[in-house]
Amino acid sequence: MSFQSCEKQDESLQVSIFPIEYCNIIGTWEIKSISGGISGDNYIPNFKYLQIKSDGDFIFLRDSYSIASGSIICKTDSEKELILSFSLDSIYSLEVINMSTFYPKHIKLVDSNQLILIDPCCDLFTYTFKKL
Numbered sequence: 001m002s003f004q005s006c007e008k009q010d011e012s013l014q015v016s017i018f019p020i021e022y023c024n025i026i027g028t029w030e031i032k033s034i035s036g037g038i039s040g041d042n043y044i045p046n047f048k049y050l051q052i053k054s055d056g057d058f059i060f061l062r063d064s065y066s067i068a069s070g071s072i073i074c075k076t077d078s079e080k081e082l083i084l085s086f087s088l089d090s091i092y093s094l095e096v097i098n099m100s101t102f103y104p105k106h107i108k109l110v111d112s113n114q115l116i117l118i119d120p121c122c123d124l125f126t127y128t129f130k131k132l
Contacts, residue, residue, distance in 0.1 A: 016054040024112045029129035036125040
């Protein structure tokens with residue numbers, strides 16, 4: 001898998017950390033559901049938006065204010081699927097958001113408007129987002 005810029009070349013020369021086939025991940029996503037866990041139930045998210053920037057920085061937002069931020073590390077697995085690891089700027093952010101950021105997320109872009117982040121184990125969580 002090759003990593004190329006998702007941005008058009010311009011004066012800023014901003015380069016994306018995301019492979020070209022995953023460029024649609026950049027932007028603001030609204031959380032639609034959190035499901036899974038041992039019981040398989042749905043959970044009420046305590047954040048409303050996930051904002052992902054081309055440089056890999058991310059911000060969790062509750063309405064219009066930031067509740068957690070950090071940076072994303074991209075990896076690929078043996079099937080060449082993209083895996084995201086979320087590294088929080090502050091350990092205290094774990095108490096603020098109900099997303100298991102310490103597990104890498106397998107990524108599924110259903111289309112340019114739906115993002116699904118899947119924890120690696122069957123009794124963990126699946127996060128479904130809609131692009132704004």
